[in-house]
Amino acid sequence: MRLQREALKHKLREQQQQQPPRQTTGLSTSSSSTFHAAPTPPQPQPPTTWTLADFDVGRPLGKGKFGSVYLARERASGYVVALKVLFKGQLRSAKVEHQLRREVEIQSHLRHRNVLRLFGYFHDAERVYLILEYAAGGELYRELQKKAALAAAAHGTGGGSGGSGATSAGGGGLGEARAASCVRQLAEALRHCHSKHVIHRDIKPENLLVGRDGALKIADFGWSVHSRAGEGNNENGNSNGNSNSGDGDNSLHSNSSNNTTSTITTSSSRRKTLCGTLDYLPPEMVAGEAHDRGVDVWSLGVLAFELLYGVPPFEAAGHSETYRRILKVDLRFPDDEVDPSTGHTLRPATVSAEAKDLIRRLLAREPRKRLPLESVLRHPWILGNSSQRR
Ligand code: AMP
Numbered sequence: 001m002r003l004q005r006e007a008l009k010h011k012l013r014e015q016q017q018q019q020p021p022r023q024t025t026g027l028s029t030s031s032s033s034t035f036h037a038a039p040t041p042p043q044p045q046p047p048t049t050w051t052l053a054d055f056d057v058g059r060p061l062g063k064g065k066f067g068s069v070y071l072a073r074e075r076a077s078g079y080v081v082a083l084k085v086l087f088k089g090q091l092r093s094a095k096v097e098h099q100l101r102r103e104v105e106i107q108s109h110l111r112h113r114n115v116l117r118l119f120g121y122f123h124d125a126e127r128v129y130l131i132l133e134y135a136a137g138g139e140l141y142r143e144l145q146k147k148a149a150l151a152a153a154a155h156g157t158g159g160g161s162g163g164s165g166a167t168s169a170g171g172g173g174l175g176e177a178r179a180a181s182c183v184r185q186l187a188e189a190l191r192h193c194h195s196k197h198v199i200h201r202d203i204k205p206e207n208l209l210v211g212r213d214g215a216l217k218i219a220d221f222g223w224s225v226h227s228r229a230g231e232g233n234n235e236n237g238n239s240n241g242n243s244n245s246g247d248g249d250n251s252l253h254s255n256s257s258n259n260t261t262s263t264i265t266t267s268s269s270r271r272k273t274l275c276g277t278l279d280y281l282p283p284e285m286v287a288g289e290a291h292d293r294g295v296d297v298w299s300l301g302v303l304a305f306e307l308l309y310g311v312p313p314f315e316a317a318g319h320s321e322t323y324r325r326i327l328k329v330d331l332r333f334p335d336d337e338v339d340p341s342t343g344h345t346l347r348p349a350t351v352s353a354e355a356k357d358l359i360r361r362l363l364a365r366e367p368r369k370r371l372p373l374e375s376v377l378r379h380p381w382i383l384g385n386s387s388q389r390r
Contacts, residue, residue: 050122052129055083061138066090067127071134081119084130091128099222104130106198107221114189116209116217135217137210140182144205148172148310172310176352179307180385182208183358185216186300187376193218194293194373197227203299204280205306227293278322279312283365286326294367300376301362308351309334313363329365354381 058071061082067090072083091097107118117133137143151172173179186203193200202223209217282298284291305313313332314325324330333356358381361371376382 050120050131052122052124055081057083061134066094066096069132080134082132082134084132086128086130088123088126088128096222100128102226103221103224106224106226110193110196110198112189112192114185114216114218115192116219132219133211133217135209135219136212137214139206140208140210140216141205143174143210144172144306144310147174151310173306173308173351176308176355176381176385177387179304179355180382181387182216182307183300183304184377184382184386186218186303187373187382189216189218190293190296190300191373191377193224194296198224199227199293200224200296200299202280203296203303204277205303206277277312278319278326279306279315281326282367283327283329284367286323292367294370297362297367297370297373297376300373301359301370304355304359304362308355308359313359329363331360331363333359352381354379354384357381 054075055072056075058073061069061071063069064084064086067084067086069082069084071080073080086100091100104118104121107116108120111117116135119131119133121128121130123129149172174182186208190200190203198221200218200221200223202220203218207218207220209219211217280299280302282291282295285295302312302314314322314330316322316325333351358371358376358379361379362376364370371379
């Protein structure tokens with residue numbers, strides 16, 4: 001089995017590294033069921049390799065906006081992958097073919113233990129198939145939800161979400177060790193992405209998968225961009241520049257101040273329609289200012305908070321109140337839950353001072369002042385709590 005896996009791994013690697021990749025142009029045209037390795041600028045076409053017939057398709061793993069994800073096994077090698085099946089018609093109607101191309105291009109070029117591998121894709125008349133690394137542990141979001149449900153059951157409450165920010169302690173966090181381990185892995189993955197000038201821009205628990213060994217995997221690069229060469233490469237890991245990819249798709253970017261209105265609309269509709277949460281948006285995006293890779297550092301801070309408390313830090317009853325809290329960086333750490341009639345502590349807020357210190361340093365209003373990822377990895381909370389094996 002191990003040998004078989006190695007064989008497919010080798011095969012997939014060869015597809016991408018030894019054979020010249022080909023630009024993705026066929027999402028909506030050809031009806032052939034041809035595998036393409038990672039798309040890059042125009043190159044000679046690789047030999048036809050993969051079709052659906054190469055895979056045994058198993059149980060569904062989940063459903064997304066444009067299709068479903070299935071467990072699958074490559075027949076020749078027995079290597080298990082996740083096959084994401086997207087319907088071309090739906091991609092076309094939603095006008096996201098360009099976004100998918102960019103996602104495929106970006107994700108297939110990243111190689112990191114904490115970034116979900118995209119081995120390649122093929123397509124037929126109606127569908128596009130993405131061959132993804134299988135993340136046996138599912139979504140980190142589910143892990144959080146389970147903890148929240150357990151905490152709610154233990155305390156006889158309705159759970160950690162739906163409260164009003166600092167007043168809802170949640171109690172559904174993952175615990176300091178797991179949270180620190182997640183933050184460390186994510187910081188490492190983001191450092192890799194940023195070193196390749198890729199900004200993810202949509203870090204949140206729903207977009208983080210967990211591998212068989214508990215390793216975190218950043219998935220879903222649908223909102224990621226390539227920052228322009230020379231941008232965002234200062235010591236701090238942040239720059240003042242606009243992070244537009246320069247690929248002509250301005251609809252996804254925050255632009256500089258002369259385009260503020262459309263930027264805000266884009267950001268908010270993005271959250272409403274696709275992402276379902278405003279909670280991870282950084283103040284510069286809410287304010288319609290230029291943004292850079294500092295947005296990922298901000299999201300790391302929001303995530304650290306949510307992993308520890310079970311709720312995101314700026315949660316509020318309505319969108320405008322969430323926006324207001326983000327813009328003000330209205331960061332309040334939940335206190336002990338006290339019985340008002342007796343003054344007794346019912347549930348202590350168990351999050352350490354070091355964890356709070358890291359969160360404060362990540363959630364700085366000014367992108368340049370956010371703690372660089374290198375320093376996140378050396379922060380005492382990470383060093384003291386995170387297991388290096390996960
Ligand atoms: P998506 O369309 O990417 O949102 O995926 C839909 C669901 O399928 C996700 O919520 C996951 O539960 C599951 N899923 C997606 N990709 C993978 C993967 N590579 N490994 C395991 N499960 C996955």
